[in-house]
Amino acid sequence: MESTTIAVISGASRGLGFALASELLASGATVITLARGSNAALGAVADEHGSRVQQLQADLSQASSIEAAAGLMSAALPAGASRYLLINNAGTVDPVSLADGLFDAASIERAFNLNVAATMVLTAAFLRSAPPEADRRIVNISSGAGRLPTRGWGVYCATKAAMDHYTRVLSEENPGLRVASLAPGVVDTAMQEHIRGSSNHDFPELDRFLQLHEKGQLPSPEAVARKILRHVASEAFGRELLDDIRNYD
Numbered sequence: 001m002e003s004t005t006i007a008v009i010s011g012a013s014r015g016l017g018f019a020l021a022s023e024l025l026a027s028g029a030t031v032i033t034l035a036r037g038s039n040a041a042l043g044a045v046a047d048e049h050g051s052r053v054q055q056l057q058a059d060l061s062q063a064s065s066i067e068a069a070a071g072l073m074s075a076a077l078p079a080g081a082s083r084y085l086l087i088n089n090a091g092t093v094d095p096v097s098l099a100d101g102l103f104d105a106a107s108i109e110r111a112f113n114l115n116v117a118a119t120m121v122l123t124a125a126f127l128r129s130a131p132p133e134a135d136r137r138i139v140n141i142s143s144g145a146g147r148l149p150t151r152g153w154g155v156y157c158a159t160k161a162a163m164d165h166y167t168r169v170l171s172e173e174n175p176g177l178r179v180a181s182l183a184p185g186v187v188d189t190a191m192q193e194h195i196r197g198s199s200n201h202d203f204p205e206l207d208r209f210l211q212l213h214e215k216g217q218l219p220s221p222e223a224v225a226r227k228i229l230r231h232v233a234s235e236a237f238g239r240e241l242l243d244d245i246r247n248y249d
C-alpha cells in the first residue's frame with residue numbers, strides 16, 4: 001500500500017499549528033484542522049502541493065463545542081491511510097495572574113477546556129476512528145511551564161502538567177500507541193506577543209520574555225514545526241513520554 005498520512009491538528013489557524021499543518025500539506029499529507037478561525041493560506045499550500053485540507057471551525061474552550069468538533073473530526077477522517085497523526089496543539093496561556101488574583105472561575109474553566117479537555121476528547125475520537133492496524137501517533141503540545149513552576153502562570157502550568165500526566169495514562173492504557181507530550185520551547189508566535197503584553201504584577205517573569213524577543217532568541221514556528229515533524233516521523237518518537245523538542249537536532 002502507498003504510504004499516506006492523515007493528520008488532525010488543533011489550533012492550526014496561526015502560529016505553531018499553522019506551521020505544522022503547512023509542512024504536512026507540503027509533504028502530501030491530508031490535513032484536518034480545528035480552530036475558531038480558518039486560514040486561507042492552508043488551502044493555497046494544499047493546492048500548490050496537490051494535497052487536501054479540511055478546516056473545521058470550533059471553539060474548543062466550550063465543552064459542547066469540543067464534543068461536536070470531535071464528532072465532525074471522526075466523520076471527516078478518511079479510511080485506508082498507513083499513518084494517522086493527531087497533534088493536540090491549540091492552547092492558551094490565559095488567565096495570567098498570581099494565585100491571589102485567580103477569581104474568574106469561568107476563564108479558568110475555558111483554559112482547562114481548551115488545554116486539557118479538548119486534548120482528551122479529540123484523543124478519544126481519534127482512538128475510536130483511526131484504524132488500530134495503522135501507524136497511529138499522538139503529539140500533545142505541552143510546555144516547559146508544565147514541568148517548571150512559573151509565577152503568574154498558575155493556570156497555564158497546571159493545564160500543561162495535567163496534559164503531561166494524562167499522556168502517561170494514555171500510554172499505559174494503549175501499549176501499541178506512539179504518544180508523547182512534547183514541549184516545543186519558546187516559539188515566535190502571537191502567543192509570545194500576548195505574553196509580552198502581560199503586566200509585571202501579574203507575570204513577574206515578564207522581563208525574561210522581553211529579553212528573548214529583544215535579543216532575537218525566539219525560533220520561528222516554521223523551524224520548530226520542521227523539527228517536531230522530523231522527530232515525530234522517527235523511530236525515537238514516543239520513547240520519552242514527557243519530551244522536549246530541544247533535546248533533538
Ligand SMILES: NC(=O)c1ccc[n+]([C@@H]2O[C@H](COP(=O)([O-])OP(=O)(O)OC[C@H]3O[C@@H](n4cnc5c(N)ncnc54)[C@H](OP(=O)(O)O)[C@@H]3O)[C@@H](O)[C@H]2O)c1
Nearest residue numbers: 011013014015016035036037060090091186187189190191
Ligand atoms: N509560543 C510559545 O513560545 C510556546 C511555548 C511553549 C508551548 N507552546 C504551546 O504551543 C501551542 C501553540 O501555541 P502558539 O504559540 O502557536 O499559539 P498561538 O499563536 O496563540 O495559536 C494558538 C492556536 O490555538 C487556537 N485556539 C486558541 N483558542 C482556541 C479556542 N478557544 N478554540 C479553538 N482553537 C483555539 C488558535 O486559533 P483560533 O484563535 O482561530 O481559535 C490558534 O490557531 C500551545 O499549546 C502552546 O501552549 C507555545
